[in-house]
Amino acid sequence: AKHDGRGAFRFFEASLDEAARKRRQMEVDLRDALQNGEFRLNFQPIFDLKADRIGGFEALLRWAHPVRGEVGPAEFIPVAEEIGLITAIGEWVMHEACRHATSWPDHVRIAVNVSPLQFRHPGFQAVILQALSRSGLAPNRLEVEITESVFLAGETPVLALLHRLREMGVRVALDDFGTGYSSLSYLRSFPFDKIKIDRSFVIGLAANDSSAAIVRAIVDLARALDMETTAEGVEDRDQLAQLRDQGCGNIQGYFFSRPVEGTGVDALLKTVFAQ
Ligand code: C2E
Ligand code: CA
Ligand code: CA
Ligand code: CA
Secondary structure: OOOOHHHHHHHHHHHHHHHHHHHHHHHHHHHHHOOOOOEEEEEEEEEEOOOOEEEEEEEEEEEEEOOOEEEOHHHHHHHHHHOOOHHHHHHHHHHHHHHHHOOOOOOOEEEEEOOHHHHHOOOHHHHHHHHHHHHOOOHHHEEEEEOHHHHOOOHHHHHHHHHHHHHHOOEEEEEEEOOOOOHHHHHHHOOOOEEEEOHHHHHHHHHOOOHHHHHHHHHHHHHHOOOEEEEOOOOOHHHHHHHHHOOOOEEOOOOOOOOEEHHHHHHHHHOOOOO
16 A cells, blocks of 8 residues: 555644544533533433332433533543532532432432542532532432442541441442452442442343353352342343342343433432332
């Protein structure tokens, strides 16, 4: 091929410029998004297989960008973390999530994702206390979802905070379980209320690879440690059947429902799911 190496390099440089420009624009736009009311929460049901009903909802952040339309959290949360905006955004999420959940039936919990930076911020416990007292939500209806990456910057202060949350009655879930480097060691450090089995293992169930054995091992381990399990990203009936066989307690995914707006929650709570 008559390939001009120099030209390819220029093209590469130009697309780097373009990426950097888009990135800077997103930073600028993110700084305004909170004030402009561009964020909202969606809620995805977590189905309790034993009780045969919805046991809770996970709050998932959405950004309605004035020009680009909806931007997903996977794209903007890393940027918000880098520019230190995640603490303020996370505080808004916590208040908004608790406010919504107060109008739900008592047995329905709200799960809130907390980024490592937000979790380690000195004001985090105060934010939770304030969100609970302002909304009047019972602490045991709030479940904080953290990933093992919160431990990377030092385990001791994180464990102390986890225990304080526990004393307040707030529940703690370990998210994306099995994808990190040392998930098992953190199970030894803190008695999480729940383990969320990462979607990659649920996907593997169909491929007939080692995922089924791994899911079974996680479920058994969780049971021995007196922790609940939720499988993420369940998209079809076969996955559901396998997870049920393996004793997984809760199911979350498009098979039951995609994330819905706050106004869609009531309808979902009235739905009888035919499994
Ligand atoms: P996550 O905590 O693992 O959340 C689950 C993600 O999987 C959500 O993506 C959800 O919409 C998606 N999902 C649920 N069921 C299925 C399914 O059956 N199939 C597929 N393909 N996907 C499914 P979403 O809403 O785009 O969020 C992505 C990530 O962004 C979340 O991953 C979480 O890490 C982060 N995030 C979302 N909201 C917040 C927030 O309020 N604060 C923080 N710090 N992070 C958030
Ligand atoms: Ca989560
Ligand atoms: Ca997850
Ligand atoms: Ca995940």
